[in-house]
Amino acid sequence: MSMVRTGPIRKMAAVVVVTASALGVAACDTDDADQLLPLDAIYVTALDEALPAAPADGSDTDDDRSDDDPVLPIVYVADFADQRLDIEGQVMVIDAFADRVDLQFVDEPEHIVDNEHPELAPLNEGVLYSISPVQREATSAIVRLERYERDTDIVAVLVTIEAEANDDDEDDPLLVVVGVEDVEPERLSAIGT
């Protein structure tokens, strides 16, 4: 004998499970894995040029903070909605700089800057980086990187990256920066205006 009416609930829940699973599985696809210039690797290479060096003591900061561990500077990274790094890529980039900065991805730059007080630093005295959509060629890519500390301190560069053959692993080419060009800020200079 059925005690409690669970039929409609189960049906509703089953629909939610199936829909959400489909959405989730679809979202888990990675379209960069087989490319010569994976997006996450481009991000790491470009940010490596701009981010501060690791603390001098070289301590491992893998979440095992203690009183002796340095407090890492907070760095926010905002990419564009139409070329957003997936969660696997974001974790890879965060991990690449774990000993240098506390890197956090944000959806929009405006979310961590006080628009009414653009003269102030981003949230928690962090530094904001914006990465533009990457222009890919056959073996190279150009990425616009903008850095925002406050509205009077914004810089922008175009970073050119090339893939070079990797003697150790043919399937995993090395990405190197072959050019950095100063340009006028665009995206981040619009904050607060």
Place this chain on the structure above:
Amino acid sequence: MLDRIRHWLFGGPEMSRLIVVHCVHSIAEAAFTISLAGSIFFSVSPEAARPRVLLFLAITLAPFVLLAPFLGPFVDRLRGGLGVAIVATFGVRAMLVLALSQQLRTLFLFPLAFAVLVTAKTYSIARNAIVPALVSGRDDLVAANSRLSRTATIVGAAGAALAFGIYQLSSASVLLITAAAWYVLGAALALGLRRQIVRGAPISKEAAVELVKVDVNDAVASMMVLRAAVGFALFQFGFSLRAGGDPPWVLGALVAANSMGSYAGTVIAPWARRHADEYKMLTGALVAAAVATAASALFYNRITLVAAIGVLGCAVSVGRRAMESTIQSQAPHARTAQVFARLETRLELAWVAAACAAVAIRADTPVGMWLLAGFLVSMMVLHARRLSGISVMRTVGAAPLHERLVLRAETLARHGFHDEAYIIVRASLDAERELASVDDVVSAADEAIDVAHRRDVD
């Protein structure tokens, strides 16, 4: 003096062990929750995390959907039944948080954290199902659950402060190891529960009839609404506050407000029960939650947001007491572990389904508050409609039994409870011998259901 405090916190010997176990659980949960602040979840962007969270919420939902019908009977057949289930949920979580302590900065965070969530929900179902087996008096169920909730909230707040201190002084990984130690302690303490709990009896026919009473159904439905509101709020604001760049303390303030509201509810509920019946308590809880969220949506800022979540926490607590009181008074035979396990499963399903909706919707905080307010106001209106149906039935309380039963079946059918309408009519056959024939009753119910179907089609 100490004895009075001890009794206020832990009650009599029949409940004290479960309360101690639940307090240890609250401390462990606080440690687990605070440790997530050091996880990769707060470093990836909300938009990137959203599909993964949705996927794992759906996976969280699956065990309850698929296993719910079998869980109660299976647990009842176990020696020690729900006591064993509680020990198991502690043990599994100890292992999970130990594994998580090494995976906080990797994508294994998601499956491990949601596995902890599934076991926490299972614990919640088992714990709430166990209480009726430990108390015997007519009003003991409500009092026992109030005490359980109140003491755990107080101890949990102290546990959260301790956990925050550990997190500040060491790391999230160390905090998770302490959480594992608390879970192991909880499992050890819960072993004693097995001796207190006799094997569950099968659900009786009386309980089946009592559970389809409109009052009981309404109480459970109202509680599902409130639980869904909490699930929605947690994930909606968990995401939207992060995405909107609000500082982490705002989210912490929401969690604290919800806990304080819940505690306030344990104090308000007994007072409200003395001055009003269960319907008014449930109506009050729904109205308070709907008005608070609507006011917050209208005059949105951080203060109104925190206040609304506090009121929601209080409403859930009061609603919970009202539902238990309704079951106690209207369905005394349904006070079994198996019935409560099923009811709790429904409540948890509502929570998870609403959480899925919140993650999928992608609304910002003010819009999320409007959605929450709209949902609660709509449900409040439905609740009022159901109440009007109940009050109509009460006006004919002096009618002969068979007429009252038929009327009740008709009302149930109009509200879409067709199966229950049949059960009511068939149950009346045992009680009412002077009916002209079985066909009279069945045809009356069929007619009522036809009317309802025609109305649905129209």
